[in-house]
Amino acid sequence: MAHRTRVMQLYRHALKTCLDWSGDRRQWYDRGRAIRAEFEANRTLASxxxxxxxxxxxxxxxxxxxxxxxxxxxxxxxGTAFSRNPPMPENVKIVLDFGREHGGH
Structure with missing residues (x-):
């Protein structure tokens, strides 16, 4: 994999991992800026x-x-809402004319 791609993936995953450890978005913003500063400080390595x-x-x-x-x-x-509303089982039928199933008016 290209060096640049690996660096970009590392940066992105570092931010995501930092978010997992942060209890508050404001805290995450501060940590994210520190991560960015580290990456920027090493941006121009010659070797x-x-x-x-x-x-x-x-x-x-x-x-x-x-x-x-x-x-x-x-x-x-x-996730917390994944498959929260799963499809209805096939044996459950929805009656659209409730109360008039038997021809009653």
Missing amino acids: REQADRLLQHGEQLLADWQHPNPIIAPYYVG
Whole structure:
């Protein structure tokens, strides 16, 4: 995978992992700015080997900091609202003319 792609994925996953650990959005914004500052500080590394080592270190840190119970969007599998309104079973019928089933008026 291209170095730039790996860096972008690391940044994105770092922000998502940070959100899992933050109890408040304002707290997450501050941490997100600190993460961005770290990435910007290392943006102009001249040595490819040093950049690769730094990237591997960042990926290892991210793996170590994974939240045991991450936030899952409600509409994704495992989210709080996933399959909240599952389809009706086939044996349940909806009667649209309730009260007039037997020809009564």
